[in-house]
Amino acid sequence: MKKHIFAAMAVFILSISSSFSFAEPPDSDVKTVVMSAVVRGEWNKVTALEQAALSDERLRPLSAYAVFKTGDKAKAIKLLEGRGDALSALIRGIVEEKAEISVAGIKGTVKGGYSAFFVETLDGEASAELGIFPKRAEKAALKKAFYSLVAEPTVDQFSVFQNKVLPLSDAYVFYGETICRYNEKMFSAAFVNIEKLAEDLGLTARAKTVTVGLVTRKGVDAGRAAVAKGFKEGGVPVEDLGRGEFYSLGDKKRLAGIILEITENTKVSPLALKGSFKHIEADIIFSFFNASTDAPLFELKRRSSVVHPDEVKGAEIALQKAYDDVLKELGATVAELSKKVQWRPGGMPALDVAVTSEKVFSSSYKFYSKGPLGTVVLKNNTGKPLQAVKLAFFVKDYMDFSTQTDIEDIAPGAEVKKDINAIFNNKILDLNEDTFLQSEMKVSFVNAGKPEAVSVNHPVYFYDRHALTWDDKGKIASFITPKDTVILDFAGKVISGYRETLLPKNMAFARAVFDAMGILGISYSEDPNNPYQAVSNLANVVDFVQFPRETLARKSGDCDDLTSLYASLLESIGIKTMLIDAPGHIYMMLDSGITEDDKLFFGFPEESYVVRDGALWVPVETTMSGSSFSAAWKKAVEEYHFENGKLKFIDLRDAWQMNSPPTMPSTTFDAKVSKNEIEKKFPGELASLENQRLEGLSSSMEKLGAYGLKELMIFYGRLGLLDRALDSAKKILKTGKDADTLNNMGNIYYLKGDIEKALGSYIESLELAPDDAEVFVNLSRAYLKKNAKAEAKEAFEKAVKLDAKVKDRHINIYMGLGK
Structure with a gap:
């Protein structure tokens, strides 16, 4: 108790006595510094703290991992010698690249193909106190693993991760351990089955092979049928070309990349001893040809013999034995030859390019650097890999440079689908009406050692800068612009007089900004064409949304406009906000700056705030701009409790991942609201x-x-x-x-x-x-x-x-x- 009192007292009497220092014990400081560096992947910093880290048994395996990451594998192994704890065993498995290991506390053996991830999360989950690895840390580690595999995920990949992988995090995170806690933070290590994650995200490559055409030059159809069956069971595509010779197949050759010509021969010899038994030999020749060039590729022979009284039956048995003996080898041969042939069935071009696009929302132009503008489908029509495939997408005037995508090789006959991304410049915000813009997709590749290129022009439809559809409410994040100089300038001037109050800082600032909006004359005005309550649940209706600087200038807006403005103003001064999606309405809440653990210090009734993510959040009804902050707070609390259970929350930090706000042209905002004006209009508040x-x-x-x-x-x-x-x-x-x-x-x-x-x-x-x-x-x-x-x-x-x-x-x- 004594230590706790001194620590808390430090803030206001530090100038009197350092007995009130807030610092934790020294060993906790070391853990925090080391773990913070580990989380950020600053391995050189960790090794610089090696002596301090090695003095703590919990940090030794992390020090070893850092040494390994800086290139000293031998030293890392030595640091882990004699340690039997799970954390050390798993890190040793990574360092030594073991195929499988046994780990104390984990049932069965742990197979290779896993990776270590280190995360920092907020403390406070009850499960952690029970010795259960917290879900918050588990999911944070899985997110790190996801982005280590896909630095810029497509929408499909992100959707698979969010909806199918993340909810089943324990299927991928097979072990986790909390290393230390400090100042409401928790530092943890987690081990992720990275191979399973890659496979479930569709990142594991699958081999493709060329179609094989089968023709019987000499022999019975049953032999060709047996080969076809064996190929199909092995996943090799087959075309049955019937009977004939390779050089007489004509246009049939286009149906395959490799032609396998089968020639059967049988020879009957009487035995030296008198009697009815005969010695029957069967020879089969498998001749492989390149269907595009007619060049012979390989020849495989098999011989089998039997002793039998019946020449016909004996020949069948001998041939069957030869086929049975060679089928597996035929599959391996085809797989190897597939790498060497060039195949253009039907005379098609080497590469087909097909571009499709969605309608582009200009306000969300930054989204398209990560999310898809459309897709391009590439089809390799040859029997040989197309190498060094590169995509370049460009829209003249609205992109400073083309977006490049490297695909490397496209396997023979394979089809590859890629999302199209685009890095637009902010000239796109000049579009004040819907329009088509011409785009160019250029694909370059190497075909049989020669460079080739294909260009496709494609019209893309662009909405003007105010357009938005509400199929994903998170899209509104692109209209919340805290870095806009107009927003920064106005909010900064308002709060300058409110540095010292008896309210939590966030509350004092939020109150000042809201009341300042009213003094400017900003008020609620329903959209006459598409009121929010009418269009918010219609996914395909295009709504008109103002940017915050426009709402400041026009002094009115719908609920979405006022919420975007107030959230932008608060975010610009460092106050986190979260939007509340209610039926037919949208408003917001702000982070009070008080944690859930310190809620007694907030001082206001429990029903006046929302507990979320370990913090106290204050809801505000933004359409009441012009009324006092207190009235807007009270109204929002009433709405929240009336509709609780029907509400959804839009976390801007999550929404901004895919819906970054645009870079607005730099300008100043002349209007200024002083503290005296605020207190005069709202006296005593x-x-x-x-x-x-x-x-x-x-x-x-x-x-x-x-x-x-x-x-x-x-x-x-x-x-x-x-x-x-x-x-x-x-x-x-x-x-x-x-x-x-x-x-x-x-x-x-x-x-x-x-x-x-x-x-x-x-x-x-x-x-x-x-x-x-x-x-x-x-x-x-x-x-x-x-x-x-x-x-x-x-x-x-x-x-x-x-x-x-x-x-x-x-x-x-x-x-x-x-x-």
Whole structure:
């Protein structure tokens, strides 16, 4: 308890005594620094801290992993020697590239093909306290694994990951371990089956082969049928070309890339001994030809013999034995020859290119650098891989350079489908009406050692900059523009007068910005053509949405426009916001800056906020711009509780992943709203909110007894409410004297300028805790303030005897004593 009180008290009395330092113990600091570097992949930094890390058994395997990542495999193995814990065993498996390992605590053997990922998440999941690896950390690790495989995922890949992989995270994360906690953060290691993840995302390549045409030059049809059956069972595509010779097949050759010509011969010889048995030999010749060039590729022969009284039956048996013996080898031969042939069935071009596109939303132009504008389908019509395939997509005037995609090789006969991405410039925001723009898709490749290229022109439909469909509500994120200079300028000027209030900083700023919107005359105005309540659930209806700078200029907007404006203003000053998607309506909530663990310090009733992601969020009805912030808060709370269960939340940080806001042209905003204007229009609102908070906080804390009073004392001191802090201290002492409270009371008196009472409190504290060096330091400082240098010197010398390092920590006092 003592340590906790000192840590909390540090904020407002740090200038008095470093006994109130907020720092955690040194070993925790090392863990935090090391784990932060591990999470960021700063392996050289981890190795630089090696000695400190190796002193902590929990960090040793991570140090070994860092050494391995910097290229010293032998040293990493040595650091892991003799360690039997699961974390070390799994890291050793990666370092030594083992095919499979046994790990304590994990059933069965762990096969290779896994990777380690390190994450930092918010602490607080109850499962972690029960020894269960938290889902939050598990999913964070899986996201890291996903982006390690696909740096810029397509929409299809992202959809598969979000909807099919992430909900089943424990199917991929087979082991996780929390390394340490610090300051509400949790650092963890997780091991992911990366091969399974790649396979389920469709990233594992599948081999393709050329179609094989079968023709019987000499022999029976049954042999050709047996070969066809064997090929099909092995996944080799087959065309039955019947009977004949390779060179007489004519146009039939176009049906395949490789032709296999089968020639059967049988020979019957009488045995030396008299009787009816005969020696029957069967020879089969398998001749492979390149169907495009007529060139012979390979010849395979098989011979088999039997002794049989019946020549016909014996020949059948001998041939069957030869076929049975060669079928597997035929498949392997075809697979190898497929790499060497060029196949153009029907005289088709070497590469077919087909482009399709969606309608492009200009406001979301940054989306298309990651998400698909359309698709291109490439079909290799040859019997040989097309190599070094590159795509280049370009729209003149609206792209500064083409977007390049490397496909490398396209297997013979294979079809490849790729999303088209485009990096547009912000000239696209100049489009004030829907229009078609011509695009060019250029595909270059190497065909049989010769470079070739195909270009396809394709018209793409572009909406003007205000267009949006509500099939995905997250798309509105592209209209929330916190980096717009107009937004930054206005919000920054508004909050300049609200740096010091008794409200949480986020609340003070949010209130000022909302009320400033009203002073500018910004008000709600329903869209006459497509009101939000009518179009929000119609996925294919195109709505008109304003950018925040336009709403500022026009001074009115629909619920989506006002929500975009207020969210942009708050995000521009560092306040996180989240949108609330209600039936036929959209509004928002802001991060109060108070965590769930500290909710007693918020001071406002529980029904006035929303707990989400470990924080307290305050809902605001943005259509009430012009009314007070308090009224908009109250209205939003009523709506939230009335429709809870029907609401969906749009996390802007998630939405911005695919719907980044555009880069707006830089300009300034002349209008300015001062603190005086805000307080004049909404008199008493700030004081009322401050009083509500203090009274609510006081009531909640006092119910907790002495512990709550101590927290209250610290809180008041931090805010500079010294009389309230002193009153709390006196209430604590009525329940019984303790050294910490007396010391803190002395600090309060010191800050109030009552040095005599400060001295009295410090002396009383030392009577109860005579070995506390920091209280002697406080006593010395008070005597110095009184100009009693002899007493100050005596007190400081006592502090030094108890702790020699106080001289370094309090150098100003030391120098002030004339040392």
